Amino acid sequence: MLNYLIKRILQGVISIVGASAIIFAISRLDDPTLLLLPIDATPEMVENLRQRLGLDLPIVQQYLIFLGNALQGDFGNSYRWEQPALALILDRLPATLELAFAGLVFALALAIPFGVLSAVYRDSWFDNFAKLFAMLGQAMPNFWVGLLLILFVSVNLGWLPAFGREGFDSLIMPAIALGWYPVAAMTRMLRSTMLDVLDSDHVRMARAIGVPNRVVVWKYALRNAAVPLVTMLGIYFANMLSGAFVVEVIFAWPGMGRMVVEAMFARDFPLLQVGVLFSAILFVVVNLLVDLSYGVLDPRIRHD
């Protein structure tokens, strides 16, 4: 178990370093100095700035300097905000975590009952409704769901705030917009795995010795369907953490994703690098947690 954990953490570190190298290389394809200086800057001023930012050095050397500093917790200052990039990202991280977690809770709260009940009542009106709902969910991009929610719930009905991060009310709509697609995907997957499990010999055996239906469905069968569900959930949660920027922009949510996108447009390399690095770290951590949860959910996959 400990060996497995160490191996997995090392693998994660390699992934994160790899991600940092890629984002570092890609962001060096463009020169930010012209964006940072006034439009009438002289060539000397440009050269000066390039030297000050270390952009005149060979790219490999630049990367090694970046890595060396990063190991000491120094990711440089944001060009745009002129503050430590790490502090800026860490400041936004809680908002992103909060939003992704809320999106996940919303997705699970709908997907589990939908998936289970449409398998139990296969081909019923509920199953058809859930199928339609899942199809709509998978066909609607989250920015559009977000815009519709703002239009109907905020503008027309005035029930919830359309933007910002102030209290629970402002979290509801972004969470729904973010969780909408995963609800659909997880409902469909859970339905099909539950159908398989409910048809299995051990479920019939449990029924034959008088285990009540609710226990068979919600304990015996659902636990068997949990491994694929958790796998999918991990992928979506990692995506929500690193890819929530569209929803963050629509709802003016002060999260990491929005800041990274803004950094990209401003060629704010230090900020961009930290942002991407954090996305990579979150992705690796979530995947590790998912893998560790397999052992808890299914005794056959326990790591010795």
Next chain:
Amino acid sequence: MNADPQAKVGQPVLKVDDLRTHIFLKRGTVQAVDGVSFHVNAGETLGLVGESGSGKSMTSLSILRLIPKPGARTVSGRIEIDGINVLDLDEDTMVRDVRGKLVSMISQDPMTSLNPVFSIGDQVGAAFRFHDLVRGRSAIRDAVVNVLQRVRIPSPERRLDDFPHQYSGGMRQRVVAAMAIACSPKLMIADEPTSNLDVTIQVQIIRLLREIQKETGVGLIFITHDMGVAANICDRVAVMYAGRIVEIGDVETIFDNPSHPYTQGLLDSIPHLGRRRERLYSIPGNPPDMQNPPSGCRFAARCPHVMDRCRSEYPPEATVAPGHMAACWLVGKNE
């Protein structure tokens, strides 16, 4: 409940009368079980023999009221277990008082019949927990150890928290048997419990089932497609073909004096050690389409002795000898 089992031997624990279970598809109706009648006495083993699709598993699921929903439905008949017609009961009563307590099942494949993500103790304990027979964690644990001992699982107290994948195939089948006998049912349905096991383990399981029967006086329905296994364990044999019982009788009678051509065909298909034959015999043709079963005898198209009458009229159940019935015009010729 724990009265002397010997006292009840000979009393019927199950009476099935004209059972019809049909599967309703968009394309039409499959008459999976179509007018089946038989009984099982306490302490007795009835073999239900037939090829796949003959309706033997559907019959057993009908008795448990566990036929797959939606689609299949028992449309008519009577199923009396210990004097109670289970077709009159609602689902709650079936769960609380019938399944596990009056009738239980030992299912086909030991490798898939146990839930892979729950411990053995948890799964066997369910039988006690949901029938409120034993209360409290440690009492249930003791009951589980006790029932695992009865199916001869060595040092069960140490293996209680293990999971099914840590048990061998034969041991898993014993666990399944333990779940089935936990609440001392009057009737047990064993659906091909040995077909996926090694021959040596098959023998052990059959021996175990016999011992359990001797101890408890439980009535046993043993479903198999293997005439050899049936000969080994059963007191009486019912041969099913295309949703109906074509012949039923004592095991010796069925083997010595098979009266239905289908039974004769089945017995001829058994390979015999030391008997030289060019090829193993098999009954020519296929079972009929059960969506549109033939109006006459369902075996007519494959029968070597077929007569004109067979194709138009279904033969009545004719008594060959007391306790020996065959549904064939050849038997009823003199009527």
